[in-house]
Each structure stands twice: as C-alpha cells, then as structure tokens.
Amino acid sequence: MRYPDGSSEEQDEIFETEQEAENYGLEQCSNYSLGGEVLHMSNPGDYPLEDEDADFEIVEING
Known part of the structure; x- marks a missing residue:
C-alpha cells in the first residue's frame, strides 16, 4: 500500500489469483x-480530508 503522505507498507497476504x-x-x-472520512467527520480540524x-x-512471487 502506498499512502498520500509518501509512506508505504507491505502486506504479507498471498493469493491464488491476480x-x-x-x-x-x-x-x-x-x-x-472510509476511515479518513470518519476521522474527518469526528474532528475536521485535526483530520482534514x-x-x-x-x-x-x-x-x-515465484517459488
């Protein structure tokens, strides 16, 4: 996952198909x-959209 702030994280899930x-x-x-929208609704000043x-x-992954 790549996030708008430039950070990213790798997920460990493995799937059978693309x-x-x-x-x-x-x-x-x-x-x-959705999580960003909920945070924004709860406190728009601290959590802008x-x-x-x-x-x-x-x-x-081939293996």
Missing part, C-alpha cells in the same frame, strides 16, 4: 478512504 489480490487491494484502499487516495501494487 484477481483475488486486486480485489483485496481495492478493498484496502476503500477502507483507508486527503486530496489523494491510497494506491496499491501487486507483486508476483
């Missing part, structure tokens, strides 16, 4: 956006 991995990445991005969304990259 479609499963893509669905997971899209769900995580959606969760990030992000202009950009989180993004993800799928990495294929």
Whole structure:
C-alpha cells in the first residue's frame, strides 16, 4: 500500500489469483478512504480530508 503522505507498507497476504489480490487491494484502499472520512467527520480540524487516495501494487512471487 502506498499512502498520500509518501509512506508505504507491505502486506504479507498471498493469493491464488491476480484477481483475488486486486480485489483485496481495492478493498484496502476503500477502507483507508472510509476511515479518513470518519476521522474527518469526528474532528475536521485535526483530520482534514486527503486530496489523494491510497494506491496499491501487486507483486508476483515465484517459488
């Protein structure tokens, strides 16, 4: 996951298909956006809405 502030984190999940991995990445991005909206609604002064969304990259592991 890559976040708008430039930080990133690596997920350890392993999927059988690329479609499963893509669905997971899209769900995580959606969760990030929803969480930001909830924080903004609870205290807009401390938690402004992000202009950009989180993004993800799928990495294929051969082994």
